[in-house]
Amino acid sequence: MGATAAGVEPDYQAVLAAPGFRLGVRCDDDEIHRIAFLPPGAEVAPRNALAAETVRQLVLYLADAEHLFGLPLRPSGTSFQRRVWQQITAIPTHQTRAYGEIAKALHNAPRAVGQACGANPFAVVVPCHRVVASGGGLGGFARQNGGFLLDVKRWLLAHEGC
Known part of the structure; x- marks a missing residue:
């Protein structure tokens, strides 16, 4: 999730600096494969049109937490993970939910919800x-x-006023 042992970022098509961290974008021309949190460091200019659009939308979010994303995300994860991510995506800006609340809605355990959150690409x-x-x-x-x-x-x- 960060730099490789040699200090070179994995193959990101773009890396955007944010306050105290960076966002690394992995994508092809059609879909986002991953957006990862990275430690502070250098930016990488977008290498394709989708990376540029992703950076554009991330910049909008960093300026305004109300920004709604419209990006083509590559389907990934297990069926359960996708259900958790769907629940999480429905949480409005400025609000939070407890792991247990999401677990109850999905008839599962809070720990399983936490594991799905950790696997979010x-x-x-x-x-x-x-x-x-x-x-x-x-x-x-x-x-x-x-x-x-x-x-x-x-x-x-804090950015979202939670």
Whole structure:
């Protein structure tokens, strides 16, 4: 999810700097394969039209949390993960849901919802940052319980006024 051992970014078609992090875009000409959170560093100019459109929409979101994405996301994940991501995408901007709330709606366990959130390949577009622990705690983020990714989650939630 970050730089390779040699310090070179994996094959991203674009990398956009954001406050305290970057967003790496992997795509072909037709579909987004992944949008990943990366540690701060250099940007990479878009290498194709879809990467440029993705960066354009991410910039709009970073300027205005109300921006609604319209990007062609490559189908991925298990059936259960896709159901979780559908629930998460339905959470309105400025709101959060607890892992347990989503689990109850899907008749499953909160831990399974957390695992599906961690497997989300479309950072920001499928807003897993809006899923928090019961009692208002942050919970994990992108399969991490600490480090810069929790700072990213805090920033995203503050950006959205949560």
